Amino acid sequence: MATQDELKQQVAKAAIEYVKGGIIGVGTGSTANFFIDELAKVKDRIDGAVASSEATAQRLRGHGIKVFDLNDVDGMEIYVDGADEITEKLHMLKGGGGALTREKIVAACAKDFICICDQTKLVPVLGKFPLPVEVIPMAREYVARELVKLGGQPKLRDFTTDNGNVILDVHGLTITDPVALESRINEIVGVVTNGLFASRPANVLLLATADGVKTLTAR
Numbered sequence: 001m002a003t004q005d006e007l008k009q010q011v012a013k014a015a016i017e018y019v020k021g022g023i024i025g026v027g028t029g030s031t032a033n034f035f036i037d038e039l040a041k042v043k044d045r046i047d048g049a050v051a052s053s054e055a056t057a058q059r060l061r062g063h064g065i066k067v068f069d070l071n072d073v074d075g076m077e078i079y080v081d082g083a084d085e086i087t088e089k090l091h092m093l094k095g096g097g098g099a100l101t102r103e104k105i106v107a108a109c110a111k112d113f114i115c116i117c118d119q120t121k122l123v124p125v126l127g128k129f130p131l132p133v134e135v136i137p138m139a140r141e142y143v144a145r146e147l148v149k150l151g152g153q154p155k156l157r158d159f160t161t162d163n164g165n166v167i168l169d170v171h172g173l174t175i176t177d178p179v180a181l182e183s184r185i186n187e188i189v190g191v192v193t194n195g196l197f198a199s200r201p202a203n204v205l206l207l208a209t210a211d212g213v214k215t216l217t218a219r
């Protein structure tokens with residue numbers, strides 16, 4: 001049976017079919033890293049990439065792929081990234097790697113979000129994985145109190161984001177309406193963004209399973 005890393009590699013390889021040229025938006029995390037390694041094999045096909053984190057930019061450059069500043073790019077055909085959880089509606093919970101804000105920004109500039117996951121990430125309801133919320137440091141305690149009012153148990157992560165902010169990982173949520181919760185949390189003053197990608201879900205989910213890579217579009 002394939003290991004989780006082998007499944008991640010298979011799905012990363014499958015995503016290359018969506019790489020037609022131009023500038024590619026690239027996510028962050030172990031699955032995205034496998035994608036970057038596959039992208040390097042077809043780098044002559046593309047003009048370059050926009051990175052969703054410093055770590056991704058470094059890996060892209062290490063492969064000789066040109067990294068563009070998002071402000072110098074009009075838009076992108078595709079953004080390719082993993083997720084911590086995803087539903088059949090292609091609503092995602094992301095940010096396990098702490099790059100949620102830049103991921104959301106780069107994804108917003110792309111026509112299609114191609115989500116690449118192994119089968120462990122597909123869930124009926126989001127929230128078992130703690131929901132990351134990026135917060136301006138001085139608002140940390142205020143935002144934590146507001147998140148408790150929403151039924152969560154926020155825990156400060158020992159981490160500073162690429163934007164110089166902190167992350168509260170919110171435990172204990174059962175997220176039955178991710179679109180509403182995404183916007184409710186973003187309304188809290190001091191929140192930069194949260195890891196729900198529901199108001200703009202993925203367009204395509206490539207899911208690596210024991211029976212091969214399956215392609216899902218929103219139901």
Ligand SMILES: O=C(CO)[C@H](O)[C@H](O)COP(=O)(O)O
Binds near residue numbers: 028093099
């Ligand atoms: O949102 C992310 C990083 O901020 C990642 O996409 C998410 O954490 C999944 O990571 P991995 O592919 O390592 O399981």
